[in-house]
Amino acid sequence: MSDNINMDQAEELQELDRLEEITADAEPPTPALLSYRYVTMQQKSNARSPSPTMLLDKKLNIQWVNESFKALYGSQAAAVGRQLSNFFTQEIKDSRHGNLIQGITSPKSGFSWLGRVEKKSRDRLSVIANLLILPIFDSPETGTLPVGYMGILDNISAELRQMLRTTYESLLGAARLKDNDTGNHIERVNRYARKMAQSLLGIDEYPEVDREFIETIGFLAAMHDIGKIGTPDDILNKEGPLEAWEWEIMQEHTLNGAFIMSSYPNPMAKEIALRHHERWDGSGYPHDLSENLIPLSARLVAIGDVYDALRMKRSYKQPFNHQEAQKIIIKDSGSHFDPSLVEYFIELENDFYRIYEELKDP
Ligand SMILES: [Fe+2]
Numbered sequence: 001m002s003d004n005i006n007m008d009q010a011e012e013l014q015e016l017d018r019l020e021e022i023t024a025d026a027e028p029p030t031p032a033l034l035s036y037r038y039v040t041m042q043q044k045s046n047a048r049s050p051s052p053t054m055l056l057d058k059k060l061n062i063q064w065v066n067e068s069f070k071a072l073y074g075s076q077a078a079a080v081g082r083q084l085s086n087f088f089t090q091e092i093k094d095s096r097h098g099n100l101i102q103g104i105t106s107p108k109s110g111f112s113w114l115g116r117v118e119k120k121s122r123d124r125l126s127v128i129a130n131l132l133i134l135p136i137f138d139s140p141e142t143g144t145l146p147v148g149y150m151g152i153l154d155n156i157s158a159e160l161r162q163m164l165r166t167t168y169e170s171l172l173g174a175a176r177l178k179d180n181d182t183g184n185h186i187e188r189v190n191r192y193a194r195k196m197a198q199s200l201l202g203i204d205e206y207p208e209v210d211r212e213f214i215e216t217i218g219f220l221a222a223m224h225d226i227g228k229i230g231t232p233d234d235i236l237n238k239e240g241p242l243e244a245w246e247w248e249i250m251q252e253h254t255l256n257g258a259f260i261m262s263s264y265p266n267p268m269a270k271e272i273a274l275r276h277h278e279r280w281d282g283s284g285y286p287h288d289l290s291e292n293l294i295p296l297s298a299r300l301v302a303i304g305d306v307y308d309a310l311r312m313k314r315s316y317k318q319p320f321n322h323q324e325a326q327k328i329i330i331k332d333s334g335s336h337f338d339p340s341l342v343e344y345f346i347e348l349e350n351d352f353y354r355i356y357e358e359l360k361d362p
């Protein structure tokens, strides 16, 4: 949580105090000198650094941030006065260069550190950045300790997001080669899920819904059947009802999907693949989960997935029109589907209708 200082880090910060007592030969800087140095650094950073930059005191309290920093994290993310690990919402990840506190207190690492930090907020996408921390010294003498630090951030969110998307889209492409009757189904399921998530934003019952959630479900909903990549073709494409043993293998696409998606950094990926066939009353598969034990993302995808499957023409069924499909979803509210979410589905019926029509299969 954002306001919890990681206990280990808190302890390590106390270590910093002790360290200073031991190395008392390094003269502590006077407050005036410190502020003079900070002012100088501020001017330098402002003038020269397009990178988001912050100045930290020796206990890693943020003293100042430049304009690029403010632009990156937004005005709501007031940073000055907060402790570094408190400002970033995810635990600060130590890099291959080692632990943060060790890095910045050790001459061996040049009192510096390079690692990754992440910040989430409700109305913005998560920002993932590489952070380089460099020491600020008060005097050019060797053997002195840093009086503060400069942190320079490199926002890699867009590259990371793009890389992930490209990778998983290729995987989806491979899955589509096998399951060839899906057409635009998966794009439409993305759109329904995104639309429903949007309508839950800011509602107290759904605190997990933020900008990141909406963006992520709008991409990941399409991956719900990715596990079918492991389902034998003759079962996948069989016309007519499946034998009991075939049905068992078919159901395994949820488990296979969970396995495939487990490497995705957001757990929502795995949740959707694993849970999109669970039912509100516990009669679904693979684990008979019920009600709120089924993750919200999967409960949302289930509605979009079934609505769309009903609308589609399949080898074994004629397409239903919007009213018929809607009626079936409403009938199954509380048994198959989360009844509260069905309310939102009803409110959004024009959007469902429009999405299906816009992305209709030729
Ligand atoms: Fe499925």
Ligand SMILES: [Fe+2]
Residues within 6 Å of the ligand: 185, 189, 224, 225, 305
């Ligand atoms: Fe589907």
